[in-house]
Amino acid sequence: MSTKKNILVIAESIDVNATSGAKANVALINALLLCNYSVTVLHYTRKKILLSQINCIKIEEEKSSLNYFLSRAQRVFQRATKINISKSLENIFGHSFTFYNDSKSIANATKKYYNNHDLIITLSQGASFRPHHAMLSLPSLHSKWLAYVHDPYPFHLYPEPYNWVEAGYKQKELFFRKVSESAKYSAFPSQLLKEWMGQFYPKFLETGLVIPHQNSKFKNLNYTPLDYFNSKKFTLLHAGNLMMPRSPIGLIEGFKIFLKKHPEAKKEVKLLMLGNADYYKHTLNDYNKNIKELYVSDGYVSFNEVYKLQKQVSINIIIEAKSYISPFLPGKFPHCVEANKPILHLGPRRSETRRLLGENYRYFCTIDDSKKIAELIEELYIIWKTNKKELRLNRKDLETYLSPTQLESILRTIV
Structure with missing residues (x-):
């Protein structure tokens, strides 16, 4: 009798009503359960969320670190002076103080709850990849790490007509190169995205799997009639x-x-x-x-x-x-x-x-x-x-x- 494989998912958000990225995260998590894996989810959603038959653990924000105090000091300064210094700081450090504190919070939670899982999957949303950054600080776990890449990163690697170059782009590109070279496995929702990112980070072409967004059927969703929709039309x-x-x-x-x-x-x-x-x-x-x-x-x-x-x-x-x-x-x-x-x-x-x-x-x-x-x-x-x-x-x-x-x-x- 074979035992269930244990998977640890580190997700930035599992609030399906917050972003499309969170919806995709939850769909993948539910699909893992349907594959008969034992799934534990560490999530950085800022509220308690429960998923059926899944052990969901809310990651608490670290509030005693230097980056936490620097991020709060920055907010107070910007509120008092009406001067936004975020871009200037990111051009120096690559990311915000909040990003680094979040990464530390996620890394600490991962060390606490890791229990010899067979696979660790990092899921992000938007353009932050905080769980991926957190995993870089845990080299002993890299042999079990699957880094899921849902979109091009950083922004300047998007195909035209997207043409936004964000603050700290050089450091962000270096960060993601480290992700590509550290994670034993990588995964992409599409074959074309794997090929696209492989142009910039060749290691992805070696480690990359294609795991599309999942067709995980949501049940028992609340619904009320809509005045703008007529099913007869x-x-x-x-x-x-x-x-x-x-x-x-x-x-x-x-x-x-x-x-x-x-x-x-x-x-x-x-x-x-x-x-x-x-x-x-x-x-x-x-x-x-x-x-x-x-x-x-x-x-x-x-x-x-x-x-x-x-x-x-x-x-x-x-x-x-x-x-x-x-x-x-x-x-x-x-x-x-x-x-x-x-x-x-x-x-x-x-x-x-x-x-x-x-x-x-x-x-x-x-x-x-x-x-x-x-x-x-x-x-x-x-x-x-x-x-x-x-x-x-x-x-x-x-x-x-x-x-x-x-x-x-x-x-x-x-x-």
Whole structure:
């Protein structure tokens, strides 16, 4: 009788309503449980969170370290003088005092709770990678370390049109080179991201596994009827943050072309744009005033609400930046596959989403090709009018690829 393998997950956050990164973290953690591993989670979420059948331990912030006092002194100075010195300090030290204190807090908790686990997985969110930094200070554990890299790092390594160079980028690049050379294993949500990061950190090409965002089904989520959604209408949904390179203008202009060609559809069609869109806020508000068939949320919409909607709408939309490559696997991709509704993919031809959907996937074009977008909406609308049951993604291969079964087969090679 074989015993369960023990996995220690060090996660920056497991609050699914906080960020898309936290959602992906929880999905992976739940998938590990379904693979019949014994899972312990150390998390730096600033509140107590429980996950079913998983030992979750909240990491406490160290409050007696030099970096803690320096971070508080910086806050007091900035509040009193109205001068922000964060960038200047990061250009000197690479990261903020808070970052270093958080890293120390995570490292101390790891030393305390490590119990000869078979594998240690570090999960981050956004652009911090605090758990990865913490692990660098624990060389005795590097032989069991799998560093999960969800996005390019630092920011200046993002493909165009992303062009932000952050403070302390040289030190950040050195930090991540150490991660690539120290972790026995690395993992990426997409094949293209592994290849992309391997250009800058060649060791990742040797140690890298591809572990996609998991199709971990969430149950017992609270849900109330929504006044902006009518299940009897042909509804297209884009849910997620609209960063500057992810312009919604091509989509909305294409939607307008479709409505102009099919005015009779106005009474039974709706386009939902949910999530933060600060850069496009005024543009979206102007569209919202003039297009009755468009609904734009006022900022953030909860994960529960979006997750339920993805299963009820007619079409789910994925928007990616206009670029020659998009190596990212969108965090919502597994949920869109699970929803089993056609995905309208607006992005570059060379992208992980397109790689998975396939070169011959029909409902694809670039984000600024409004005419083509209108044609695709029209085609999907006609199918909806004719036989709603035909509006299905029907990709069992992707369901398997994003499943715990596939995850277990990958992890068996290292655990």
